Amino acid sequence: MTIKPDWVQEAWDQTKAKVKRISHRIGDAFPHASVNGEYQLERASWWTAGFWPGMMWLVYRDTKDTYLKEAAESCERQLDSLLTDSQIVDHDLGFMWTLTSGARYKLLGAEDSKRRTLLAANLLAARFNVQGNFIRAWNGENIAGWAIIDCLMNLPLLYWASSVTGDPRYKHIAVKHADTVLKHFYRPDGSVAHIVVFDPETGEKLEVKGGQGHAPESAWSRGTAWAIYGMSLSYHYTGNQQYLDAAKQAAHFFMANLPEDSVPYWDFRSPEAFLSIRDSSAGACAACGLLLIADQVSSQEAGMYRKSGEKILHSLYTNYGAWESETEEGLILHGTSHFPEKKNVDVSLIYGDYYFVEGISLLMGNRERFW
Numbered sequence: 001m002t003i004k005p006d007w008v009q010e011a012w013d014q015t016k017a018k019v020k021r022i023s024h025r026i027g028d029a030f031p032h033a034s035v036n037g038e039y040q041l042e043r044a045s046w047w048t049a050g051f052w053p054g055m056m057w058l059v060y061r062d063t064k065d066t067y068l069k070e071a072a073e074s075c076e077r078q079l080d081s082l083l084t085d086s087q088i089v090d091h092d093l094g095f096m097w098t099l100t101s102g103a104r105y106k107l108l109g110a111e112d113s114k115r116r117t118l119l120a121a122n123l124l125a126a127r128f129n130v131q132g133n134f135i136r137a138w139n140g141e142n143i144a145g146w147a148i149i150d151c152l153m154n155l156p157l158l159y160w161a162s163s164v165t166g167d168p169r170y171k172h173i174a175v176k177h178a179d180t181v182l183k184h185f186y187r188p189d190g191s192v193a194h195i196v197v198f199d200p201e202t203g204e205k206l207e208v209k210g211g212q213g214h215a216p217e218s219a220w221s222r223g224t225a226w227a228i229y230g231m232s233l234s235y236h237y238t239g240n241q242q243y244l245d246a247a248k249q250a251a252h253f254f255m256a257n258l259p260e261d262s263v264p265y266w267d268f269r270s271p272e273a274f275l276s277i278r279d280s281s282a283g284a285c286a287a288c289g290l291l292l293i294a295d296q297v298s299s300q301e302a303g304m305y306r307k308s309g310e311k312i313l314h315s316l317y318t319n320y321g322a323w324e325s326e327t328e329e330g331l332i333l334h335g336t337s338h339f340p341e342k343k344n345v346d347v348s349l350i351y352g353d354y355y356f357v358e359g360i361s362l363l364m365g366n367r368e369r370f371w
C-alpha cells in the first residue's frame with residue numbers, strides 16, 4: 001500500500017475550492033492561457049477544449065457538484081458540430097473527446113457520450129497514413145506528412161475504442177503509430193523530437209523540426225512529458241514491454257535534467273539566456289506519467305518513479321501554485337505554450353492545471369484515469 005504524503009489532502013482541498021471558484025466565471029467556456037490573471041477563452045475547436053471540462057469531471061468525481069457536471073456536459077455538447085467537420089478536427093481529437101465525452105461515459109455510463117467518443121475515434125483513425133505508419137498531425141497545405149510527439153496522448157482514444165467495440169482495428173493503428181514514434185522520434189539518450197516530416201506518398205522520413213522546442217535536436221520538455229505519459233499509456237493498453245522501456249527512458253532523461261526545484265525548463269537544451277523560462281505544464285504531465293510507470297514496474301523500481309512524480313507535484317503546489325490569489329484564475333503559474341513564437345510564455349495553462357489536478361487526484365487514491 002502506498003502512503004499518501006501529508007500535503008496532498010491540503011492540496012486537493014485547495015484545488016477543489018479553486019476550481020469551484022473559477023467555474024463561476026468560466027462556466028461552460030473553453031479557457032486556454034491565463035493572461036493578467038484571467039483565463040482567455042478559446043473557440044471550441046481549439047485543441048485545449050477538453051482540459052477544463054476534464055478538470056471539472058475530476059473534481060465532480062469527488063464532490064458530486066452538479067454545477068460542475070452540468071457545465072462539463074454543456075462543453076461536451078458544444079463540441080458536437082466539430083464531429084461532422086473532418087477539416088477542422090485534427091490529431092488532437094483524443095485530448096478533446098477523451099476528457100469530455102470519454103470522461104462522462106466512464107463516470108456515468110452515458111450512451112450518447114459513448115457514441116460521441118466512438119465518432120471521435122473514427123475520425124482519428126481516418127488520419128492514419130498507411131504508407132508511413134503515422135497519424136497525420138495538423139490540417140493545412142503541404143503538411144500531410146507531418147507527425148508530432150504530442151499525438152501519443154491521443155492514442156488512448158483508439159485503444160479505448162477497440163476495447164469497447166471488440167474491433168482491433170483502432171488498436172492496430174495506435175500500435176503502428178507508437179512504433180513509428182519509437183523508430184523515428186526517440187534518440188538514444190531518451191530525448192525526443194517534436195515534429196517528424198514524412199513523405200506522405202512514400203512514407204519515407206524526410207526531416208525533423210524543432211516545433212515548439214528550441215531546435216530540431218533540442219529537447220522540448222513538454223514533448224518529453226508527452227512521451228513519458230503517452231508511452232506508459234500505450235504499455236497500459238497493450239502490455240508491449242518496448243513501450244514501458246520507452247516511457248522509462250524518456251522519464252530518466254526528464255528526471256536527470258530537472259533543475260533544483262523539480263520543475264522543467266521549457267527546453268532542456270535551451271540556450272543559457274532562456275534557462276529562466278520554465279514550463280510547469282510539462283512538469284505536471286510528466287508527473288502523471290511517472291505515477292503510472294510506478295504502477296507498472298516491480299515494487300523495487302516503483303519508489304523512484306513515484307517519489308519523482310510526488311516531488312514535481314509538491315513543488316508545483318508549494319512554489320508555483322496560486323492558491324490565495326483573488327486576481328489569478330490559473331492554478332499553477334509559469335507555463336509556456338509556444339516559446340519560439342513567443343505565445344503564452346510564463347503563464348498558467350489549462351493543460352498544466354488539468355494535469356496538476358489529475359496528479360493530485362491520483363495521489364488521493366483515485367487510480368481510474370480518463371485516458
Ligand code: GLY
Nearest residue numbers: 047150212222337
Ligand atoms: N499539443 C500542443 C502542445 O503541447 O502545446
